[in-house]
Amino acid sequence: MYIALLMMLAGILVGRVFRRVLAGAWLGRAVFLGVLALLFLLGIEIGVNDRLFAYLPAFGWRALVISLAVMAGSLLCARLLQTWLAKRGYFKE
């Protein structure tokens, strides 16, 4: 995982050094294409996992309930934090 972070650091340095050449919209598009490629590969990784699909009917709904509850809790806390920070004057430019 830390290789990924190092790659990003290397990217930041390269981007910084060549920033005059790189300015433009194509970079954002390249990043979006990267997102699509990653999701396609994630889909394949899930798709080839036969065990996961075999268990889906038995455990799927429980996993879904836990996942939704966990995300709802996170969103609620994050929202409270954001409101609290905004009241204390953060986020003002």
Added chain:
Amino acid sequence: MRDSVFILGVFALGVLLARCSFLPEFLLASDCALPALWIFMFLAGVSVGADRRLSQIIRNVRPFMLLLPIATTIGSLGGAAFAALFLLMPFGDCLAVGAGFGYYSLSSVFITQSKGADLGTIALLANIVRELFSLLLMRIIVKRLGPIAGISSAGCTSMDTTLPVIARYAGAAWILPALMHGIALDLSVPFWLTLFCSM
């Protein structure tokens, strides 16, 4: 909206093709995902580095960012406890699944070892769903609930797989908080799993 549909479509296509065994061997080896992530993190880095506001982004690092992982932890574990009541599952089991924070590889392996394959599979599914929903819904979450909510819903994945969508929809200024959030949660996962699996 168009982006989200597109993203969902590409993901579904990957699952479908893999289910139908319609793909060449080298893609199925499933090790391509890692180098792809590296290339992609490099690209995301270049786009941050080339951004003229880089110095401003770095100046924006403030102590309040340390509160982000704490909010995510409280929210995730609270939600998992609530789910335990609803599903009539043991609290320790549900909390262990929730404490994966989207880090499905580590949490499913760890839970399979200490609690068995059934709970391990639930952990795998639940944490994949978290990553997937965060990716797909990031635009809506950031728009409706703000950037902190977007980072929080991503959990551990805010430092890698969901970082690009956070950067895209919340703005480059939120990349550093997202990285710090992901790393802090990442480091806390083994601690929480050890605790909840022994409950």
